[in-house]
Amino acid sequence: MIRRVPAKHRNAPVTRERDTEAFLRLGLLLVVGLGLTVGFVYAGRQHFAALKYGYETENLRRERDQLSEQQRRLILQREEAASPLKLEQAAKRLGMQPLQAAQIDPLRQPANSAKDNVTVQSKDNVAKPNAKPKPKTITKVPGQTPAKPSRNRPI
Numbered sequence: 001m002i003r004r005v006p007a008k009h010r011n012a013p014v015t016r017e018r019d020t021e022a023f024l025r026l027g028l029l030l031v032v033g034l035g036l037t038v039g040f041v042y043a044g045r046q047h048f049a050a051l052k053y054g055y056e057t058e059n060l061r062r063e064r065d066q067l068s069e070q071q072r073r074l075i076l077q078r079e080e081a082a083s084p085l086k087l088e089q090a091a092k093r094l095g096m097q098p099l100q101a102a103q104i105d106p107l108r109q110p111a112n113s114a115k116d117n118v119t120v121q122s123k124d125n126v127a128k129p130n131a132k133p134k135p136k137t138i139t140k141v142p143g144q145t146p147a148k149p150s151r152n153r154p155i
Helices: 022-081 084-094 123-127
Strands: 117-121 135-139
Touching: none
Parallel strands: none
Antiparallel strands: 117 135
């Protein structure tokens, strides 16, 4: 074999020079790497939070649709139960009977109605601007109305 480097060849001593800016470059590289890592972790958390909220929103939409459908069904049931035919059947089951024409008295009014008490202000109180108005109360007595229609009125 052939030796390429002669055995008696002496190399010059090599001294290493210290790189003073290497520590600064490594520190800057570390800070930039940490910044990128924190950014990726933050973006990942945001992404997974958005996915979670998307799933929750979809579940809430589904629940809202179910509740609105249930509300429609309940409104329909209420309308069916309040129909005149159903009410008439329920009244018959309770033993009620339809109203007869003889039971209706068109001239009779309830005794405690709001129409019975009427407040009227006299013209004398209006002319005096500094005086307090004194209301006059007119009360209708329910027993004074005739029970039978008079002959002067058409039936």
